[in-house]
Amino acid sequence: MFAVVAGLWLAVPASAHHTASTLYAEKTVTLKGTVKMWLWSNPHCLLTFDVKGDDGQVVQWLAEAQAPNTAYTEGYRANIFKPGDEVTVTVRPAATGRPFGLLAQVVLPDGRKVGNLRGEAAAQ
Secondary structure, eight states, rough: OOHHHHHHHHHHHHHHHOOOOHOOOOOOOOEEEEEEOOOOOOOOEEEEEEEEEEEOOOOOOEEOOOOHHHHHHHTOOOSOOTTOOOEEEEEEBBBBBBSEEEEEEEOTTSSOOOEEEOOOOOOO
């Protein structure tokens, strides 16, 4: 009985954690910005970047990538971004409209692409 209860208890956080279909919009948006920070860690890698709007206001975005082992297969590396890098970031934005999203692809300053946007090949 304990094993069944423990299994059900442990299954709830795992299923709650993987809710991309409800957290993020289906469409993607592409933003030009400046890297603030790249965090290469479990359970998700995180990219923080600033986007300057047409009105001159700067909005800080946070984009969530997969865990390092999966992000690696998409071309990401622990040292791929430096603060100040000018990048073009494609995300599935948060359904709430907040500046948060699921990282789909990044065009690096040298033009290489990393990520997995519609099956495009990642930079190596």
